[in-house]
Amino acid sequence: MNEQTIGIIGGLGIMGRAFTQLFQEDNLQVLCSDINTELTNQELVRQSDIIIISVPIDQTIPVIQEIGEALTEKQLLMDFTSIKTEPIEAMLQTKADVIGMHPMFSPPMDSLTNQTIVLTPIRDRRGWLSLVLDYFQKKGFKLQITSPERHDEIMGLIQVLIHFNLMTLGITLSRLEIDLSEALEYTSPTFQIELDLIGRIFTQSSELYGTIPMRNPFTRQILEQHTKTLDTLREIILKKDSESFKELFEKTSDYFQPFKTKALAESSYLFSQLVEFNGKQ
Known part of the structure; x- marks a missing residue:
């Protein structure tokens, strides 16, 4: 994922900050938008290859709907939500590829090694999943792939x-x-x-x-x-x-x-x- 810009909507929240730090430690380009940032969600989408939604559950679908028209087939849309069926259905209404993601831990953590991340890949026309798997496996995470329903x-x-x-x-x-x-x-x-x-x-x-x-x-x-x-x-x-x-x-x-x-x-x-x-x- 070295060549992609990662945009995190809700990047100033607990989980958003944790993954921003994780990505920046590897010198990845990371953009963050949040309630009090100058960068808006729409601007973040236009400047990012991978968009991760890291907001409270009740705000996830409204945010997806807000940015939906701005997303293109060349982008990957992900989320950190603790439920998957409804958010995935909303994400599939956009043009982007879609991989749901659920980190099974709550920062702060002494170590992220062997922490579990659940992935729910639904639409992957551009081979994003292999990039995501490769990155997080090298970081020491345990990865589980399943369907949103399961x-x-x-x-x-x-x-x-x-x-x-x-x-x-x-x-x-x-x-x-x-x-x-x-x-x-x-x-x-x-x-x-x-x-x-x-x-x-x-x-x-x-x-x-x-x-x-x-x-x-x-x-x-x-x-x-x-x-x-x-x-x-x-x-x-x-x-x-x-x-x-x-x-x-x-x-x-x-x-x-x-x-x-x-x-x-x-x-x-x-x-x-x-x-x-x-x-x-």
Whole structure:
């Protein structure tokens, strides 16, 4: 991508800044437009070969529509959005080639090596995908290629179900008025890591963590199943039904069988690192 100019709309945001720095470290030509920049989105499009949209989810389609008429068949249009089906449909209404992109991390990060990027290439008449793959593979990223629909289905599990569960735990703790400082005095590594993950979410944007589940097309069916599971487990626990609990637990254990060894190894490593980290504080 050494010969292309990369334009990032929303380049002053957290993700936009991270990728601007990444590209500039390789001496790539990068242009940025944002709310308070002199360079407008339209001007950026006219001066760029690759246009990346890095704006909040609710603004993504309006931005695509804003610049759509200015895009040509010689350009590549990409986005950093956490959902893909709707933005991709909007991008396909332009003349540009289209490759959706979802960085599966949130800056700041100590290292981008082995961080995952999901790509959803839909229209690639000029061979952009090979350039994109070559660049990010050389930078040490793990790349996953899929369809927009499959992306949104998987994100329903990774971002909707997991985030929803962590937010539920955080809200429950706050409503129980638990003294976190006191609780941490009794903590196990498992509880501390769980609490760290909850706290990490609530240090970030409510707009982001609200918009993702609200816009993902698979949210309803995932949350309906989650509610059914909570109701089932709640009833078993309150009835002190040990046999039903054992049956449900063992059935779920069987589901996780291929992952158990990896899960134990990775969690044990995290626990040991956390204990060592705490000892230095």
